[in-house]
Amino acid sequence: MAVGAVHHHLIKVGLRSKASIVVESASAFSTHHFAVLIGYGASAVCPWLALETARKWRSSTKVEKQMSTGKLPLMSQQDVQRNLKNAINKGLKKILSKMGISLITSYHGAQIFEAYGIGLELIDVAFKGTVSRIGGLTLDELAAETKMFVDSAFPGESETMDKLKISGMYQVKPNGEYHGNNQEMSKLLHKAIGLGGDAPDAESYKLYEEHRNTRPATCLRDRLDIKSDRKPSISPRLNPLRTSLLDFAPVACLWAPFLKSATKRLRSP
Secondary structure: OHHHHHHHHHHHOOOHHHOOEEEEOOOOOOHHHHHHHHHOOEEEEEOHHHHHHHHHHHHOHHHHHHHHOOOOOOOOHHHHHHHHHHHHHHHHHHHHHHOOOOOHHHHOOOOOOEOOEEOHHHHHHHOOOOEOOOOEEOHHHHHHHHHHHHHHHOOOOOOOOOOOOOOOOOOOOOOOOOOOOOHHHHHHHHHHHOOOOOOOOHHHHHHHHHHHHHOOOOOHHHHOOOOOOOOOOOOOOOOOHHHHHHHOOHHHHHHOOOOHHHHHHHHOO
């Protein structure tokens, strides 16, 4: 948000082309974070906490032991930081390639994003020109959320904290954030379809369906309800399921523009 606000202020006063924005942040640790920072005007990013975390990981007793036993290749702290940098660069290249962009200069400040859960107040301050169809956070709400994160990392005077709380942002953790793809749902679905050689179990599918329908909202479509007074029906014009599955080949979809045989495959009745 700070990067976007400075970026648009410099544009407003006519100084954007005469200045570069260099970001030193503890909050940047995934490729998406870097993509957003660059997309909203950052010319360089120093993820100091991510680099510090990499160094601490390398110096841990567990990693030292794994390297000494050959379970991990020998690496210095510089090697670990270089690996992190290379991983971020590869992730950025992948993001750019999906957009059909070849140069980072073409992505820099381009704002090729659509906001999800950001209110117009914040859009006007830092993300002018970005589409935000459903609205979302205000400045006050963002401040309250930021304070909540800070309070979770710094205990009060009479409190002690052994380690930071793991919120489960990337991996399912007990008492952490709910994930749409989780072990319980996977096990129920595997059992329902008979994965592993067992017979399909209709009761497991009912449990899976119940879990799916009562789970917390994890994406925008989970907030939508279909209301209709019509009963579901199967049109007689539809092809049988087996025939439809044979006609649809995902690999052919990927290569259809290039392979004549793939195009024929998709067009076959």
